[in-house]
Amino acid sequence: MIRLVGVAVAATVVFSGAALAAEGGKPPKIQDWSFQGLFGEFDNQELQRGYQVYQDVCAACHSLKYIAFRHLEGIGLNEEQIKALAATFQITDGPDEFGDSFERPGLPSDFFPSPFPNDEAARAANGGALPPDMSLIVPAFSPRWVPYEQRHHGADYVYSILTGYDEEPAADVELQAGLNYNPFFRGSQIGMPNPLFDDMVEYVDGTPATVSQMSRDVSAFLTWVSDPHATERKQLGFRVMIFLLFLTGIFYAVKRKVWADQH
Amino acid sequence: MSAGSPAAGKPGGFVNWVDSRLPVFSYLQKEYGEYPAPRNFNYWWNFGALAMFILVTMIATGLLLAMQYTANTEMAFDSVQRIMRDVNFGWLLRFLHMNGASFFFLVIYIHMGRGLYYGSYKAPRELLWMLGVVILLLMMATAFMGYVLPWGQLSFWGATVITNLFSAIPLVGDGIVTWLWGGFTVDNPTLNRFFTLHFLLPFLIVGVVVLHVIALHVHGSNNPLGIDPKGPQDTVPFHPYYTMKDSFGLCVFLLVYAGFVFFAPNWFGEPENFVPADPLVTPLEILPEWYFLPFFAILRSVPDILFIDAKLAGVLAMFGSIFVLFLLPWLDTSKVRSCRFRPTYKWFFWILVLDMILLGYVGGNQPDDLSPLGVRFIVLGQIGTLYYFFHFLILLPLLGKIERPRPLPASISEAVLPANRAGGGAPAGATAQRMEKAR
Known part of the structure; x- marks a missing residue:
């Protein structure tokens, strides 16, 4: 197979775009999340704090192109709040009757504006590395070197990477130019510099904004972003399962009754 | 059951009027009502009906997804995200379809395993078996092309690797690959034709399934003893005996299927396919x-x-x-x-x-x-x-x-009916007895 596609360049790194040794990284720090498990649900306070971190910090480089302001209903904002929030953004629209684009205040139906006009501009501003869109980073971020049962721990990965900058590289690690040491990333070197520092964000609800707290909140928010219908899905799932259990019981009884004269 | 001419319905009623012109009702009565089925099926015989159910589910959900999907390399990934986020119950349709593919194969592999274990492929059912293998091949082609449609990294690279296999054919291989791609690499023409074929093949599968069922109903089903029914004492009418048994089995299957769809919808999936296709970046593993x-x-x-x-x-x-x-x-x-x-x-x-x-x-x-x-x-x-x-x-x-x-038992009824057990007494009878109790 490797022969077939000539994957001699299998070490190409998807997210940073830089070629690194594909030696893997440390397994993630497994966290307790409110949304994990069969009965887990998102915590709207946490999601709203996470949105604040995304907006104040991450959004400088990372787009969230599948999320519109109206979607924020899913993290507990009401219609008025969403309208007011959207209006604080300037959206490029057009063309107008003269064929020019123009700026206007955002509407709930607008999708989050991207920090860069195109990928080339994004690379140019980030030393050649493309900051990936964050919409699906949580489910995509489950590299293969971790044990199978941790493969779907994307939120733990995001959290581990964000809190993983405080470790010093071992003496024999040679950092490539423009890359930063992070043992949780593939190859332990990442294009993104440490993005979070204590008290970088002033939380509306007064929670102390430690690096760990902000990392948790934004990881939870990005999990919601990747799977906004998760709570609805589980709730419908329980109703479906109860209905099916009931139906299974009925058909089992019917089947026994029908077969009673054949034994 | 009563040897009915056309299904229940008053003489001169609407059903009879239709049936005398287009005998669908007598056909259903004959093939799914009275159809004599061996009385000793175990639960492994449920999987044919389950496969039929999933095929219909896949076509129904696939049709609704196709109404929202865009087969264009620039828009395919985004259109799938629109389905997941903005289409009403789009996430449900897609998860049913995605997991349905896995469950289709699971059910078919068990169905084939049953055929292997109980020798269902032997005379006079050779063509029945071979039609089944044709269905498997069509399913594989359909599933492969369906996996390309979301246009994630593994979609793209999977398509590249598998279509490249044809280049192994001596002399004409490379020409065939270019012809399959509609260009010199997997690109928009490839995605478009894969979508078209992914839409078409399931209907071909339905056609072969019809042939499969016709071939089945000529000699009737095999059974766990692998001996032919000798008379009415060895069979029961398909309805209500096996319609009810299949319904119960279907409910149990649905519990498992729904469990995955609602609570672990990405369990069968690969994280890498959440990354949009990029011809310049090869995934670590394809x-x-x-x-x-x-x-x-x-x-x-x-x-x-x-x-x-x-x-x-x-x-x-x-x-x-x-x-x-x-x-x-x-x-x-x-x-x-x-x-x-x-x-x-x-x-x-x-x-x-x-x-x-x-x-x-x-x-x-x-x-x-x-x-x-x-x-x-x-x-x-x-x-x-x-x-x-x-x-x-x-x-x-x-x-x-x-x-x-x-030694084979003399007949199915001798081996499995309680009245005969004292006399029969073969080890086979004992096995069958345990099985009967499970009902």
């Missing part, structure tokens, strides 16, 4: 979905053989592993169908199952990595591949000659 892994392992196991290079040999071995199933009715020389009466073959059946699981495990790992058994995966793959072909090409023809089968 792996097919789990249901292709055993065949993928066979593909990667074959080394250079004489003047055939490894790539062509691997492709031949992979297609050969399916083609050999077409020959199965003639490779198996034993006249006895059911494993219940084949004490030796029974063991080899389970060894074959383990071999397929081994091949699937090997297929999910890099050939050059060290396996937990201390040898490289490619060695395990080669052993598994050799055993697979040994089973069909050497073991089965010989075993039929040397194995001494157990």
Whole structure:
């Protein structure tokens, strides 16, 4: 197979775009999340704090192109709040009757504006590395070197990477130019510099904004972003399962009754 | 049941009016009402009906998804995200469809395993079996092309790798690949034709399923004893006996299926496919979905053989592993169908199952990595591949000659009905008795 596609360049790194040794990284720090498990649900306070971190910090480089302001209903904002929030953004629209684009205040139906006009501009501003869109980073971020049962721990990965900058590289690690040491990333070197520092964000609800707290909140928010219908899905799932259990019981009884004269 | 002319309905009623012009009601009555089915099916016989159910589910959900999907390399990934986020219950449709593919293969593999264990492919059901293998091939083509449509990294690279297999054909290979792609790489024309074919093939599957059912109803179903019914005492009408048993089985199946759809919808999926396709970035590992892994392992196991290079040999071995199933009715020389009466073959059946699981495990790992058994995966793959072909090409023809089968019961009713148990008393009867209690 490797022969077939000539994957001699299998070490190409998807997210940073830089070629690194594909030696893997440390397994993630497994966290307790409110949304994990069969009965887990998102915590709207946490999601709203996470949105604040995304907006104040991450959004400088990372787009969230599948999320519109109206979607924020899913993290507990009401219609008025969403309208007011959207209006604080300037959206490029057009063309107008003269064929020019123009700026206007955002509407709930607008999708989050991207920090860069195109990928080339994004690379140019980030030393050649493309900051990936964050919409699906949580489910995509489950590299293969971790044990199978941790493969779907994307939120733990995001959290581990964000809190993983405080470790010093071992003496024999040679950092490539423009890359930063992070043992949780593939190859332990990442294009993104440490993005979070204590008290970088002033939380509306007064929670102390430690690096760990902000990392948790934004990881939870990005999990919601990747799977906004998760709570609805589980709730419908329980109703479906109860209905099916009931139906299974009925058909089992019917089947026994029908077969009673054949034994 | 009452030997009905047209189904229930007053003489001169609407049903009779239609039926005398278009006998759909008498057909249903004959083929799904009175159809005499052996009275001793176990639950492994549910899987045909389950496969039919999933086929319909896949077509229905697929049709609704196709209304929202855009087959264009610039928009495919985004349109899938629109389905997941903004289309009403789009997430449900997509998860039903995605997981439905996995469950379709699971059900079909069990259905085929049942056929292997109970000898359902033997005379006079050879064509029935071969039509089933045609359905499997069509399913594989459909599933492969469906996986390309979301246009994630594995969609793109999977399509590249699998279509590249055809370049192994001597002389015309490269031309065929260009023709398949509609260009010099997997690109928009490829995505467009894959979408078209992914839409078409399920209807061909429906057509072959109809033939499969017609072939089945000529001689009737096989059964766990593998002996033919001798008369009405050996059969029950399909309705209500097996319609109700199948309904119960379907409910149990739905519980498992819904469990995955609602609570672990991405369990079968690969994280890498959440990354949009990028022809400039090769994923670390390109792996097919789990249901292709055993065949993928066979593909990667074959080394250079004489003047055939490894790539062509691997492709031949992979297609050969399916083609050999077409020959199965003639490779198996034993006249006895059911494993219940084949004490030796029974063991080899389970060894074959383990071999397929081994091949699937090997297929999910890099050939050059060290396996937990201390040898490289490619060695395990080669052993598994050799055993697979040994089973069909050497073991089965010989075993039929040397194995001494157990004595067959005189009839189904003698073996399974309580009134006859005292007299019958064969070990087979005892097995059947346990099974009956399970009902």
